[in-house]
Amino acid sequence: MSSNAFRFPDVEFTPELKALQQEVRDFLAAEKASGGFVPVADGWGFGVDLEFSRKLGQKGWLGMTWPKQYGGHERSSMERYVVTEELLAAGAPVSAHWVADRQSGPMILKNGTEEQKKTILPRIAAGECHFAIGMSEPGSGSDLASLRTTATKVDGGYKINGTKIWSSGAHFCHYMIATVRTGGTRDEKNRHEGLSQFLIDLSIPGIEIRSIKNMAGDEHFNETHFTDAFVPDDCLLGEEGDGWHQVTSELGLERSGPERFLSSAIVLTEAARKIGNEPDDREALMLGQSVARLKSLRRMSLGVSGLLQEGGSPTVEAALVKDIGTRYESTLLNDIRQVQPTEPLGQSTDDFARTMAEGLLRVPSSTIRGGTNEVLRGIVARQLGLR
Amino acid sequence: MSNEDNLIVDAATRIFQDMSEPGVINAAEAGEWPTDLWNTLEESGLTLAWGDEALGGAGVDMLDGFALLKTAGRFSVPAPMADTLLAAWMLSHAKLQMPTGPMTIAPTQAEARIAISADGVLTGTARHIPFGRNADHIAVLARDGDKAVVALVKRADCAIRENINLAGEPADEVSFDGAKAIATASAPDGLDEAALVAMGAAVRSMQMAGGLEKILDQSVQYSLERSQFGRPIGKFQAVQHGLAELAGEAAAAGAAADAAAEAVSRKGGLGTGALAEIAAAKTRVGEAATRGAAIAHQTHGAMGFTYEHSLHHATRRLWAWRDEFGNESHWAIMLGRMVAARGADELWPFVTGD
Ligand SMILES: Cc1cc2nc3c(=O)[nH]c(=O)nc-3n(C[C@H](O)[C@H](O)[C@H](O)COP(=O)(O)OP(=O)(O)OC[C@H]3O[C@@H](n4cnc5c(N)ncnc54)[C@H](O)[C@@H]3O)c2cc1C
Numbered sequence: 001m002s003s004n005a006f007r008f009p010d011v012e013f014t015p016e017l018k019a020l021q022q023e024v025r026d027f028l029a030a031e032k033a034s035g036g037f038v039p040v041a042d043g044w045g046f047g048v049d050l051e052f053s054r055k056l057g058q059k060g061w062l063g064m065t066w067p068k069q070y071g072g073h074e075r076s077s078m079e080r081y082v083v084t085e086e087l088l089a090a091g092a093p094v095s096a097h098w099v100a101d102r103q104s105g106p107m108i109l110k111n112g113t114e115e116q117k118k119t120i121l122p123r124i125a126a127g128e129c130h131f132a133i134g135m136s137e138p139g140s141g142s143d144l145a146s147l148r149t150t151a152t153k154v155d156g157g158y159k160i161n162g163t164k165i166w167s168s169g170a171h172f173c174h175y176m177i178a179t180v181r182t183g184g185t186r187d188e189k190n191r192h193e194g195l196s197q198f199l200i201d202l203s204i205p206g207i208e209i210r211s212i213k214n215m216a217g218d219e220h221f222n223e224t225h226f227t228d229a230f231v232p233d234d235c236l237l238g239e240e241g242d243g244w245h246q247v248t249s250e251l252g253l254e255r256s257g258p259e260r261f262l263s264s265a266i267v268l269t270e271a272a273r274k275i276g277n278e279p280d281d282r283e284a285l286m287l288g289q290s291v292a293r294l295k296s297l298r299r300m301s302l303g304v305s306g307l308l309q310e311g312g313s314p315t316v317e318a319a320l321v322k323d324i325g326t327r328y329e330s331t332l333l334n335d336i337r338q339v340q341p342t343e344p345l346g347q348s349t350d351d352f353a354r355t356m357a358e359g360l361l362r363v364p365s366s367t368i369r370g371g372t373n374e375v376l377r378g379i380v381a382r383q384l385g386l387r
Numbered sequence: 388m389s390n391e392d393n394l395i396v397d398a399a400t401r402i403f404q405d406m407s408e409p410g411v412i413n414a415a416e417a418g419e420w421p422t423d424l425w426n427t428l429e430e431s432g433l434t435l436a437w438g439d440e441a442l443g444g445a446g447v448d449m450l451d452g453f454a455l456l457k458t459a460g461r462f463s464v465p466a467p468m469a470d471t472l473l474a475a476w477m478l479s480h481a482k483l484q485m486p487t488g489p490m491t492i493a494p495t496q497a498e499a500r501i502a503i504s505a506d507g508v509l510t511g512t513a514r515h516i517p518f519g520r521n522a523d524h525i526a527v528l529a530r531d532g533d534k535a536v537v538a539l540v541k542r543a544d545c546a547i548r549e550n551i552n553l554a555g556e557p558a559d560e561v562s563f564d565g566a567k568a569i570a571t572a573s574a575p576d577g578l579d580e581a582a583l584v585a586m587g588a589a590v591r592s593m594q595m596a597g598g599l600e601k602i603l604d605q606s607v608q609y610s611l612e613r614s615q616f617g618r619p620i621g622k623f624q625a626v627q628h629g630l631a632e633l634a635g636e637a638a639a640a641g642a643a644a645d646a647a648a649e650a651v652s653r654k655g656g657l658g659t660g661a662l663a664e665i666a667a668a669k670t671r672v673g674e675a676a677t678r679g680a681a682i683a684h685q686t687h688g689a690m691g692f693t694y695e696h697s698l699h700h701a702t703r704r705l706w707a708w709r710d711e712f713g714n715e716s717h718w719a720i721m722l723g724r725m726v727a728a729r730g731a732d733e734l735w736p737f738v739t740g741d
Contacts, residue, residue: 004607005600012646013740021739089735107670231666265735282725291726292670292719294738296528296643303642323634380634381627384607 004384006320009310010304024086027059027271032090034285039091039351041359042263045369046091048172056087056094057127062101066109071122077309081302085258093267095169096112100124103253104131104177110356111238111246116199120175132170133254134178135247138163142375145191145244149180149226149358151198157232159183160198163225166369170222171208176200179247182240195243197250198235206230216361218344224314249313252372256304256318261297261325263366264332267359268294269351271336286339288309295327297321319376326366326373333359338370395433395451396458401496404493409697415465417556420521424467425489434468435485438475442549443485449652453593457481457644460597463700465556467518469590472527473480476586479659481537481572488523491516493561495712497581501563503529503536507571513709519559520547525679527563528574528583535579538568552707554700579655585665586656587712589647592668595676595708596644598701599637602683605698606630609687627684631684640675663737666722673715 020050036055040047056062064080066072087094105124108116123129140147149162164170164178177199184194202209206229209222238246268290275283300321306313333356345359367373381387407643415421428434436452438444447455452472459468459673465593467489493513494501501511509529514523524547526528527538544566607630610621620626647661647668652662680702684691691698709715 003635004603005641006634008638008642010649018741025736054612085739089738179571200734269731269734272727272734275727277727277730279727280721281720284720284727286723287726288670288719288721289674290667291722291738292643292667293639293674295646295664295667295740296671297637297644298738299642300638313435320631320635320638323631324639326550374628377631379627380631383635384609384627384630386607386621386627386630 005385006317008300008317009306011078013300020079021086024061026081028086028090028092031055031092037093039266039355040093041091041267041355042362043091043093043266043368044088044095044098044259045168045365046095046216046220046358046362047091048096048169049093050096050172052093053127053130055098055127057125062097062127063121063125066105066125070109070287071125073125077305078251081258081305081371085262085298087370088262089265089269095171096130097127098259099133099168100129100131102257103133103250104175106253107177107197107237107246107250110249111197112199113234115234116121116237117154120199130169130173131177132167132176132222132224134164134167134176134180134200136166137166138165139331141374144179144247145195146186147179147195148186149178149298151196151231153182154230155232157235158198160200160226160229160231163223165223166212166221167209167224168221170202170220171211171219171329171382172226173202176202176224177237177250179243181242192244194241195247195260196240197237197243197246198231199237200229200231200235200349204231214365216358218362238301248315251371252313252315252318252334255322255376256308256314258298258301259320260366261294261301261328262368264329264359264363265294267333267352267355269337270355271340274340274352282339286335290332290335297325297328298308301325316379319371319379321378322370323373323376329363333363364365393451393454395436395447395586396454398431399433399455399458402431402433403458405451405565407464409700411433412463412465412697412700413694421466422685424464428466428468428521429477434471434489435475435487435727437472437479439479439482442479442483443487444475444479449656450648453589453644453648453652456590456593457597457600459716460594460704461601463554463598463601463704467521469594470517471520473583473587473590474524476656477526477528477537477578477583479540480578481577483537483539483570483572486539489518489521490524490526491518491522492583492587493525493527493563494580494582495587497584497713501527501529503531503538503568503571505531507538507568509538509540509566509568512560512562514560515550515558516550516561517552517711518557519561520549522558525561527568528578528580529568535585537572537574537578540566540568552711554703554707556611556707557702575657579708582713584659585649585662588669588718589644589651589656589661589665591708592640592644592647592665595672595705596637596641597673599633599640599672599679600706600707601701602679602698602705603630603633603637605631605701606683606686609690613688613690621684629682629686633679636675636679636682640672640679643671653708662724664723664740666718666725669713669718670715670722673709673718676709680705694702
């Protein structure tokens, strides 16, 4: 009997995965104890620590699933999942390499030239080469296909003109994968045609990166201006004109991970520390509800990973988990506030007050970045046959 | 847990499709026992799925039994399917021979106590016993002093005060005073009132996950059939977003109920082994039921508020079941205490199930 219900495969957590999990936990505990990092809320989005990223590269925890010939470690998606969720739960500062490891590297692996794979992937896996996402533009957010930045064919390459915006980390990143127009028009009808992706070295002439300070005070995202920036032919990533298809699968990678519900896990942990071993009913209720929500999200998320492992592209399932996950995060901090009052202080030495402050100022972005919840629900509704 | 390629689920689905249709459900609410449905289920061995084969049960794997219950939840089966499975589970643990015919269990609250004397005579009253009046037998967890005893009691030997839950399902008060058990055995370690209620919560969670799938399907279908302003209401973005949220709630509930079912089947369902997963499931599934049923009704407009339309078969059960065997906050508080007792640094390992 056909049903509209989404099913997530059940993933077996093998003893090998358990052992890896323990290895990562031990590493993180040691790092924390030795001052290697200070846990932060939303560390995957905002916690930049180039040295820490390098350490993870040395551990073999970046580019985990890629072929060894490109600096990868040929491990499974599930193993990568285990490592990433531990880093997230600990509030580790993993933002610098996050995009490259999650989506840019896999995009290069799938669509890049042999030369790109050989020169770039090993550096990403070493935690030494970082990537920015070049999708959004001032006039194109949710309606990504309306983008205006162009790449015009010239002798030996292309000239890029236009502006990308909200480019996270572009100020320290080495490359950007930008989705631009190489043909077609912005008409309603065929706007998905004529888009292409380019792998752009951010140090070339014609690129100007201007920081946009966010409301939490972070120097995080940027405006990236292109003025006749010349890129050689081999910077075209994948096929000319296939950009829409490619960027859709890139978004699939961007949306599929546990960061979409674990950004504030560290705040919950610090709240539990304040609450102590003998909670009153309200405190216990908050802890129980939050953990129950987390557990079911994690199970679904593992299922998404399982689908990836099977070679599927669980775009809709990922959208569904991101929608529920980010809404959970939006209510979590408020639920905590109600039972564990604090005056969130950004420079506090009290980890709860500090991570709460970080979390409260960063969480409004969680239902926007990577595609708004309205857009995600549209994707789910299409799957339900409503659009 | 996937239900697609499950023979038991297939068999049950065929039976339910034919015999648990809206007319039968309404008739059952009006007091008519669904004879054909029950007899067919019984003949196929499904009602004693969780009974040990050596004791007269069907010896079905725990997980298959849960899959069966999810299907029963989808179809709002108006008979004590879940309750008979629970009774068979309890009798199997006590190594008691199982009778055929509908059964139910008592008590259904962790703090309730029913006494039994050394010669098997019971005293006490149990409230909210699902399908009490319809059961031929009741599997009772009773106390001889401190000692937990499983007793099989004939319903005819008990006094019933009828009541109904929000779905119109029998939820009777059963007085055992003076009834003599037809069989007794001491309960194995770990089987006490709390364990029975936890198992009930795992069962209701799974039924509810099925109910949520049902109202998702009904709502999607209705939104494509009903037109206003010249188009199907499912074309309006506000409606689409509600249904996307409902799909999410149904998926989250399914994940939570599956996790509990697996923990129960791994750990036998006795003692505290599966308690965290059950607590998490009943909490999360209950939340999903509240939000999901609200969206389903909003989508159906006034039509969904009629008795005529079958939406309420699932939604009223969702509302009833979320309160049975402990509501969301009951289980969330228990879960929260477990989390706190282990301490902040163990919170994440607790989430990952270590
Ligand atoms: C912290 C952060 C980091 C980011 N990093 C990057 C990055 O590195 N690279 C990059 O390219 N982009 C990045 N983004 C941009 C992000 O992808 C966009 O913000 C997002 O896609 C939404 O676009 P917008 O902000 O222009 O909002 P808009 O599209 O203008 O939307 C505003 C509101 O209108 C709603 N809306 C729009 N269209 C519809 C519709 N059809 N139906 C219903 N509602 C609708 C939206 O859901 C939203 O609520 C980042 C954003 C944030 C907040």
